[in-house]
Amino acid sequence: MSPARRAAVLGSPIGHSLSPVLHRAAYAELGLTDWQYDRFEVDEARLPGFIEGLDDSWAGLSLTMPLKRAVIPLLDGITDTAASVEAVNTVVLSPDGRRTGDNTDIPGMIAALRERGVEQVETAAVLGAGATASSALAALSRICTGPVTAYVRSEIRAREMRGWAERLGVRIRTAEWSAAPEALEAPLVIATTPAGATDALARAVPDRPGTLFDVLYEPWPTALAAAWSGRGGAVVGGLDLLVHQAVLQVEQMTGRAPAPLAAMRAAGEQALVAR
Template sequence: MSSGPSRLAVWGDPIDHSRSPDLHGAAYRVLGLNWDYGRRRVDVAGFDAALDGLDGTWRGLSLTMPLKERAFARADERDDDALLTGAVNTLLLGERVRGFNTDVRGLTEALRAGGLGGSRTARVLGGGATARSALVSLLRLGVVEVEVRTRRAEQAQELAAFGERIGLRAAVRALDGPATAVDLTVSTLPGDVALPAAAAAALAADGGALFSAAYAPWPTALAEAWTAAPVLTGLEMLLHQAVAQIRIFLHGTPDEALPDEPAVLEAMRAALR
């Protein structure tokens, strides 16, 4: 099934924590695909040389922090979510390199699966590529007001301006500033970020449910502070964005379902347990 290039991998820095090889390997076994999916530590400075060094046996790449903007720049074609966010987390290789952003879809499906699709107000922590994807996802789920909190004021202003451009009412707050009540907090901060205990407690006090894109190490310091509302890890987002990636690697589009996709999902979930 699906002859042709059979090598794939996830790249990023750090990368040892990634569960993507488990997810993809489980899916490929169900689908009967003789594909090899590995992982490689690649930083921004080394990305171009690493990409240019791939031969014709390579089918595609998954990209994680900090490579999503650089992958966007290297793609010859980009899907709508990539163009909207300026971020690519999936490359389909060939004569022309096609870039996709499956993070938006992954977060949207994760929030729905967690019963958090009805939120109207939200807070986004962090200001990178995943935070932009989070704003798009929140808009599509019906959020109308969002506050942005990052470790750098300039980055927060840029993210809030992006939110306004796509149709959200966005405000900037200091990461350790006074709490404001929201239905949902989406954290895109790396899992090893250690917020002061007082700041984490303030964010948790009126932060509604917490979705943390990080899943290793777990629990994060922020998740430990979240004692009075539901907490979801990034594994659900990882799962759903990976399904979209596998659709791309197999069909060339994230919109065509996989053969026996329920069975594929079941195997992927089992791989995460």
């Protein structure tokens, strides 16, 4: 009989995380009855000790804020994808003890868009300039053939986005947040802002909107997403991103592919309804 295997999501705060629901659904569908997936409240100060305390039953970790950059010095290596945005959301623990960091948010974004028929765009707009926005730029570096406009609230944020764009090879223009209504004319709009930040834009949705990717999943739908779909536009939500990046994590940690996307999404939808 094979030994029990473990994985978990770490972060602070962590109580809201849907990762246990998604990963456990995958294990059940794959028949991995000896696998368990938990959540742990871990901040930057506690992270080194937590990782050093892992034994060989551990297969992997999912990381959320504020650990995506703090973990990098604790690893033996990271993938090019993770290095491109200096952020790791996945750690795969090999039987030989090697710790490898990856970022599944970026290919998860691409997969979520592809699922809705968006494989390439000529231009795009990004709302916001946080950590998720840098992942959005990395995704756009692979699917956007023309310039990207980022709408931000400060010159500091604008400089940060220009820096990420230069690093990722993305042609970028930055604009003030007050001009954000014009963003909604782009064929692809990626909203990376906190809850409520885009609510005022709902009344500016054009008559024929393109595709909106709103990375929030709670509350859902956002006012912008509801207005967008009401005008007939395609909407990709935060749960889509969460599921697609989790699919890649499950495949890397378990070595089983494909991971059960439909079962994982259904479990996530059920968990959100129950909240």
